[in-house]
Amino acid sequence: MKKYIFYFLLYFSLHNVHAQRVYIFDRDSSKPISFANINYFKADNIINSNYSNESGLIDIKDTNSFDRIEVSCIGYENKSISMESIKDTIYLTKKIISLDEVVIPKKKDVLLYGYSKFKKKIGISGAKGMQVCAFVENPSEKEKFIKSFLFKIKRSEKYKTAIRIHFYKKATGKIYPGEEILTENIIKYLNGKTKGIVEVDISMYGIELPAEGAFVGVEWLGILDEKTGEFIENKENWSDTSIEYNDAINEPLTFIKSRLKKNTWSNTENLKKDFESFDKFKNYPNASFGIEVFND
Structure with missing residues (x-):
């Protein structure tokens, strides 16, 4: 029985080591970031690309095929993470943008x-x-x-x-x-x-x-x-x-x-x-x- 459990656990680990479920959040609000871009790099070349879903979730697969990922989205600073440093939660920081006071015209024309x-x-x-x-x-x-x-x-x-x-x-x-x-x-x-x-x-x-x-x-x-x-x-x-x-x-x-x-x-x-x-x-x-x- 112990031998069976050992082989079962070994099989399970081998088939899951190449996939990781990751959530992407806004660092300030802790809200999920829908459709963030994830680029996969190997020796500084993009080899694949994907998006988080509406809930900010993405399954990162084949972790042995790339060196790092870069996570980005409009309005946020890009974040580069090495393959071994990827955790189950990634936080993106809003870009600091200096804007003049905006007065939108009330005219309907x-x-x-x-x-x-x-x-x-x-x-x-x-x-x-x-x-x-x-x-x-x-x-x-x-x-x-x-x-x-x-x-x-x-x-x-x-x-x-x-x-x-x-x-x-x-x-x-x-x-x-x-x-x-x-x-x-x-x-x-x-x-x-x-x-x-x-x-x-x-x-x-x-x-x-x-x-x-x-x-x-x-x-x-x-x-x-x-x-x-x-x-x-x-x-x-x-x-x-x-x-x-x-x-x-x-x-x-x-x-x-x-x-x-x-x-x-x-x-x-x-x-x-x-x-x-x-x-x-x-x-x-x-x-x-x-x-x-x-x-x-």
Whole structure:
């Protein structure tokens, strides 16, 4: 009997040593951080990436395959942890951001910038961890408070999909995504009935559109179980939710990044070439994203 228990415990330990359940919390509030990014590194190369779920929980598996992890989320300081130092609870610290007093206009008049009313050319699905952003000009060349972010989608699935909203500054001297503007983790859920133009109200955050314009976009977080909030891992990463693209502008203003390429964006020049084998484009494909700003 003792021999049986020994072998049972040995088998159990060997099959669980490579997985660890970890919760990610805000250090100040002790509240869980939904959809925090976890990048897995081996010799300073990202070899895998994933997210915590709605409750801040993630199962870290195959601990022998990586050296360290980096945990991050919008509005928080990044945290790098060696594989042997990972504990069952990880706390992230809020970034200290100095902000001027924000007075949001009370006027109801708004202006629409961007491409949300452009005619659809094609719909392109997103993969888990993929980011898509488009550069939106600021015709006024004056800073304006942003009321909402708009994008157009088509859905052919009944699953709940989570996306994260992103706003990036324009890089200096070129049309390329720069520093993240947002300081809050803004999540939007798409259910089976969501279709057409989706509007995400961000007026309460006091975010300004820079005079030189900005990149606006989405990050696909994954498909969730409606009841538990857990990721549905046995479903294909590619979602049946597609974003509308147009071909109204002869300039690649849309950029795409995968979760395994942390700081590398690609514009849609190659996308145009890939799609022209079955669909001719008048101009470059660009995501039909738009923003509403207060007309102060």
